[in-house]
Amino acid sequence: MVKLTINDEVVSLDADPNMPLLYAIRDIAQLTGTKFGCGLGLCGACTVHLDGQPIRSCVTTLAAAQGKTITTIEGLENDGELHPVQAAWIDHKVPQCGYCQSGQMMSAAALIAKNPSPSDEQIETAMQGNICRCGTYPRIRKAIKQAAKMSVASTPVSAQSATTSSIITELGNKREVSS
Numbered sequence: 001m002v003k004l005t006i007n008d009e010v011v012s013l014d015a016d017p018n019m020p021l022l023y024a025i026r027d028i029a030q031l032t033g034t035k036f037g038c039g040l041g042l043c044g045a046c047t048v049h050l051d052g053q054p055i056r057s058c059v060t061t062l063a064a065a066q067g068k069t070i071t072t073i074e075g076l077e078n079d080g081e082l083h084p085v086q087a088a089w090i091d092h093k094v095p096q097c098g099y100c101q102s103g104q105m106m107s108a109a110a111l112i113a114k115n116p117s118p119s120d121e122q123i124e125t126a127m128q129g130n131i132c133r134c135g136t137y138p139r140i141r142k143a144i145k146q147a148a149k150m151s152v153a154s155t156p157v158s159a160q161s162a163t164t165s166s167i168i169t170e171l172g173n174k175r176e177v178s179s
């Protein structure tokens, strides 16, 4: 039994401790927003936070998360209020196919938590392990800059506006298709 916290919920998983954390998140915890891409730690699609640090869950064992706190894309919002990264992603219509985007957003959220005013170079360095086959990199960079500003200003972001809700639905449908 491996005990850990996922998105503020303490869970005990009866699973092989050597299984990739990604499998536990997707197949046991049923949180399918985190994606399987390469399975080799090379693409970033599986990025989640472990005690606040971005990690590749495909090459991290479940055992390594014992007693730790995991945050997935589903846990990024706070009581219905979007994380600034999520709001900026919507504003800039970042996703194309969407497959890489939860990993992109988790890396971006970790970056601005550590560095509230990242330069282009710092964004490039922090995001270089997250691959997007659709080439959404320019929009990702703009969205990170906006999210960083929003974070600093602590601007409340409501998930309830009609525009935002419709885009969230659209993104959710894409996730559904690609999960």
Ligand code: FES
Binding pocket: 035, 036, 037, 038, 039, 040, 041, 042, 043, 044, 045, 046, 047, 056, 057, 058, 059
């Ligand atoms: S699926 Fe984990 S880095 Fe590609």
Ligand code: FES
Binding pocket: 095, 096, 097, 098, 099, 100, 101, 131, 132, 133, 134, 135, 136
């Ligand atoms: S949006 Fe398609 S792979 Fe990134």
